[in-house]
Amino acid sequence: MIIFHDISLLNYNTFGIDVKAKALITYDSSKELADMVSKCLPDMPQPVMHVGEGSNLLFMNDFGGSVLVSKIKDVEVIREAEENVTVRVGSGWVMDDFISYSLSRNWYGLENLSLIPGQVGASAVQNVGAYGVEAGDRIVAVNCISLVDGSECSFAHDECDYSYRHSIFKEPVFAGKYAVVSVDYLLDKHFTPQINYGGISQRLASEGIAIETLTAQQLRDIIIDIRREKLPDPKVIGNAGSFFMNPIVGYALFEQIRTKYPQIPHYFIDQDNVKIPAAWLIEQCGWKGKSLGNAAVHQQQPLVLINKGNASGHDIKCLSDRIQHDVFEKFSIIITPEVNFIY
Numbered sequence: 001m002i003i004f005h006d007i008s009l010l011n012y013n014t015f016g017i018d019v020k021a022k023a024l025i026t027y028d029s030s031k032e033l034a035d036m037v038s039k040c041l042p043d044m045p046q047p048v049m050h051v052g053e054g055s056n057l058l059f060m061n062d063f064g065g066s067v068l069v070s071k072i073k074d075v076e077v078i079r080e081a082e083e084n085v086t087v088r089v090g091s092g093w094v095m096d097d098f099i100s101y102s103l104s105r106n107w108y109g110l111e112n113l114s115l116i117p118g119q120v121g122a123s124a125v126q127n128v129g130a131y132g133v134e135a136g137d138r139i140v141a142v143n144c145i146s147l148v149d150g151s152e153c154s155f156a157h158d159e160c161d162y163s164y165r166h167s168i169f170k171e172p173v174f175a176g177k178y179a180v181v182s183v184d185y186l187l188d189k190h191f192t193p194q195i196n197y198g199g200i201s202q203r204l205a206s207e208g209i210a211i212e213t214l215t216a217q218q219l220r221d222i223i224i225d226i227r228r229e230k231l232p233d234p235k236v237i238g239n240a241g242s243f244f245m246n247p248i249v250g251y252a253l254f255e256q257i258r259t260k261y262p263q264i265p266h267y268f269i270d271q272d273n274v275k276i277p278a279a280w281l282i283e284q285c286g287w288k289g290k291s292l293g294n295a296a297v298h299q300q301q302p303l304v305l306i307n308k309g310n311a312s313g314h315d316i317k318c319l320s321d322r323i324q325h326d327v328f329e330k331f332s333i334i335i336t337p338e339v340n341f342i343y
Contacts, residue, residue, distance in 0.1 A: 091121030
C-alpha cells in the first residue's frame, strides 16, 4: 500500500484534466485493501472514490477526498470444462491487455472489446461494450471489498443487474460502497466470431478474409484498426471515448423521425423499442467537428468530446449541455452522458 497526498490526477483521467486529490492510495491485494479499510481509511479525507484509468470520469474540480487505485493483476483459472473456462482476473488489469493475454491462452469471447479504454474492474461496473458485445455477457461474478467494513463479498451475474452501460454498482445505494478487486469471466475454448455490428463484416470482405478462416487475432486486429481510425488516442488528445450512450426510444417516436429521415441508422431492441446511434443525432445537429472554447466534438466521431488543450471539466460539460439541448430540440430525444461527472 502506498499513500500519496495532494497529488495530481492528470495520469488518472483520460480527458487530461489536471486536478488534484487530497489523497491517493494504491493497493496490491484484496487483503491489503481490507486491512486499509478497517485500519486507516476512516481517517483519510472523505469521500472515497475508486479510480482505474479514469476513462469514464470528468473531474469538475479538485477532489477533496481519497482516491483508491487497484494494482491487482492476478489471473487464476477457477473452473475448467470441456467447452469453456472461468477465469478470475484482478481489477488492476488494463482491459485490452487482458484481452490480448486471453487470446494467447486460447480463451475467447472478449475480442470485440479490444482497445476499449479502462481496467477490468471498471468493465464490471460500467458494463462496457463495443461491436455487439458487452462485458456483462461474459461476467459470472464480481468480487468486492466493502469500503464500509472491509468485508469480502461477491455478486453473481444475476445480482449485478446488467443492462446497457449499467450495473447495480452504479445505483446510488451501491455507488462508492464497494471496491471491485477481481472479476470472474466465462470464456470459450472455441472461437465463435461476432461480426454483424459496426462494419466488421464489410471490413472482412474488403480485406478478402472469409468468415470460415477468420481467427480471433484477426478479428481483434480489425477491431483495433477500426477504433483507431474513428477514435482519437487519449494519450495524444484528451477524451473519454464515447461520451454519450445511444438512446433507446419508443417505436412511435422512431417512426415519426424516420418519416423525415428515411436513412436513420437504428437497431431494433424489441417490438416496442429502437436504439438510435447518438453519433448520428449529434451530427444531424451540426456539432461534428465543432468547438466551444477549448472543448470540441471530434471531427471523425461525433460521439467523442475532446480536450483541445487546457480545457476544464466545466468546459467539457458546457459543450455536453449544448449538444443535449440541441438534440432534444430537434428530435425530442434525451441523450445521456456515459461519462461520470465528479464534483
